[in-house]
Amino acid sequence: MIDLKLIQNSFDSTATALRRKKVDSELIESLKIANENLKTAKLAYESLQAKQNEMSRLFGQYKKEGKSTDELKIEVDANKLLLNELLETQRQAEEALEAIAMRVPNLPDAEVPDGEDENDNVEIQKVLTPPTFEFTPKEHWELAEQNGWIDFERGVKLAKSRFSVVSGIGARLERALINFMLDFNRERGFMEVSVPMLVNRRALEGTGQLPKFEDDLFKVEEEELFLIPTAEVPLTNLYQDEIINAAELPIKMTGYTSCFRKEAGSGGRDVRGMIRQHQFHKVELVAITRADQSDVVFDEMVACASDLLAALGLPHRLVTLCTGDLGFGAARTVDLEVWLPGQNTYREISSVSNTRDFQARRARIRYKEEGKNMLAHTLNGSSLAVGRTMIAIMENFQQEDGSIRIPDVLQKYL
RNA sequence: GGGUCACUGGCAGAGUGGUCGAUUGCACCGGUCUUGAAAACCGGCGAGGGUAACACCUCCCAAGGUUCAAAUCCUUGGUGGCCCGCCA
Numbered sequence: 408m409i410d411l412k413l414i415q416n417s418f419d420s421t422a423t424a425l426r427r428k429k430v431d432s433e434l435i436e437s438l439k440i441a442n443e444n445l446k447t448a449k450l451a452y453e454s455l456q457a458k459q460n461e462m463s464r465l466f467g468q469y470k471k472e473g474k475s476t477d478e479l480k481i482e483v484d485a486n487k488l489l490l491n492e493l494l495e496t497q498r499q500a501e502e503a504l505e506a507i508a509m510r511v512p513n514l515p516d517a518e519v520p521d522g523e524d525e526n527d528n529v530e531i532q533k534v535l536t537p538p539t540f541e542f543t544p545k546e547h548w549e550l551a552e553q554n555g556w557i558d559f560e561r562g563v564k565l566a567k568s569r570f571s572v573v574s575g576i577g578a579r580l581e582r583a584l585i586n587f588m589l590d591f592n593r594e595r596g597f598m599e600v601s602v603p604m605l606v607n608r609r610a611l612e613g614t615g616q617l618p619k620f621e622d623d624l625f626k627v628e629e630e631e632l633f634l635i636p637t638a639e640v641p642l643t644n645l646y647q648d649e650i651i652n653a654a655e656l657p658i659k660m661t662g663y664t665s666c667f668r669k670e671a672g673s674g675g676r677d678v679r680g681m682i683r684q685h686q687f688h689k690v691e692l693v694a695i696t697r698a699d700q701s702d703v704v705f706d707e708m709v710a711c712a713s714d715l716l717a718a719l720g721l722p723h724r725l726v727t728l729c730t731g732d733l734g735f736g737a738a739r740t741v742d743l744e745v746w747l748p749g750q751n752t753y754r755e756i757s758s759v760s761n762t763r764d765f766q767a768r769r770a771r772i773r774y775k776e777e778g779k780n781m782l783a784h785t786l787n788g789s790s791l792a793v794g795r796t797m798i799a800i801m802e803n804f805q806q807e808d809g810s811i812r813i814p815d816v817l818q819k820y821l
Numbered sequence: 822g823g824g825u826c827a828c829u830g831g832c833a834g835a836g837u838g839g840u841c842g843a844u845u846g847c848a849c850c851g852g853u854c855u856u857g858a859a860a861a862c863c864g865g866c867g868a869g870g871g872u873a874a875c876a877c878c879u880c881c882c883a884a885g886g887u888u889c890a891a892a893u894c895c896u897u898g899g900u901g902g903c904c905c906g907c908c909a
Contacts, residue, residue: 449870449871449878450871450877452878453871453877453878453879454877454878456877456878456879457876457877457878459889459890460877460878460890462889462890463839463889463890464839464840464890465889466839466889466890467839467840467889467890468839468840470839471839471840476889479889480889482889483889483890484889486889487889650868780869
């Protein structure tokens with residue numbers, strides 16, 4: 408959630424910033440009004456509550472002194488009716504505010520370039536040179552089937568389209584990658600955490616997937632639980648509703664989970680192969696920091712993911728997302744795009760975001776510094792999507808006969 | 822899954838309808854004493870919101886309910902202990 412004080416105190420600049428993220432002024436205006444309504448309602452309710460408390464105290468005193476309470480009771484009863492009305496008004500004002508506020512995205516950082524979509528993203532850096540081939544490189548699905556690594560048909564048989572089965576060396580490579588990434592991240596100071604892959608509504612609200620993006624999530628109906636779309640959700644929400652000692656920050660975590668996404672809006676994109684699946688494996692990085700630490704940790708996370716790719720020998724580039732491509736909760740995002748020779752293009756394999764205090768305000772993640780409670784900053788980044796890393800390895804390290812060379816760093820994991 | 826007992830400030834632990842947001846001990850912070858420390862003594866000390874600062878509001882696992890008034894009574898849920906059943 409964005410800071411409502413910003414709406415209250417510096418409306419114009421906040422509205423301008425939000426407009427960069429395609430939020431229309433009307434919504435911002437209604438947010439301001441809803442906030443003011445709540446403040447008014449609260450004030451009215453609380454001062455009447457104070458009166459009620461005072462009368463109840465008197466009631467007890469009268470009883471003790473043996474005085475008659477008949478008159479007081481009439482007054483107190485009348486006040487209670489009014490109190491209930493004001494409470495209801497306040498409740499409605501709260502609901503109205505939340506309905507709007509929870510659907511307003513985060514403000515982009517000032518340095519984030521303006522833009523409409525991914526075409527306006529800005530390349531920062533290329534790492535490693537794409538390999539040249541003396542033959543026409545194949546796409547990963549061809550290589551995967553030829554090597555017997557991935558079985559797309561049987562995945563569909565077991566579940567539905569966009570599911571697949573990985574077996575043999577492919578399955579072992581998948582496991583090797585997960586272990587390699589977790590070890591790599593641990594050496595960079597990220598503590599490994601194993602978390603639930605089903606979470607409740609509150610957790611998803613905390614990180615911003617709900618209420619707005621329920622259509623993208625798989626839900627276990629009877630339990631009101633959801634399959635996680637990313638480990639960012641359980642990892643960040645570990646500290647939901649907590650006040651952390653400032654000295655313990657930054658908290659840097661890494662975790663491996665499966666991720667589940669409905670891919671509702673993706674239409675017919677990437678139907679072939681393993682680029683876009685309903686279930687995929689991912690090793691994630693999450694950090695909870697003090698407000699003044701998040702920029703440094705952000706760079707650490709980008710470096711961690713980029714160095715991991717480099718260690719695997721995978722050419723890639725770093726891209727700053729423009730305002731139009733920025734996610735709901737992100738103030739700033741750097742994507743890592745890996746080179747895919749079969750597709751002759753760079754494709755996203757990791758995404759590192761700083762949400763600043765946006766998630767922390769929703770999830771109530773705070774830290775105590777010199778006796779004051781401050782909202783933490785939260786950051787998340789994929790330390791590589793495992794499936795897409797497999798794809799990149801297949802396409803970059805393919806030989807003319809279709810066999811695939813395994814990167815040296817993975818040898819000891821196989 | 823069934824039964825039963827419990828859940829109170831950092832910890833321990835009082836409080837069973839009314840000046841209780843909560844006795845007390847430990848821990849913690851300040852002071853006196855001391856060369857310094859410990860001990861002893863004195864004072865302070867739960868949390869969230871709100872305010873320029875007060876005021877004020879809320880919080881005794883959570884959500885409802887009864888009552889003028891709830892930590893205290895009732896209902897449901899959660900978590901933990903023990904017993905039974907089941908399972909990896």
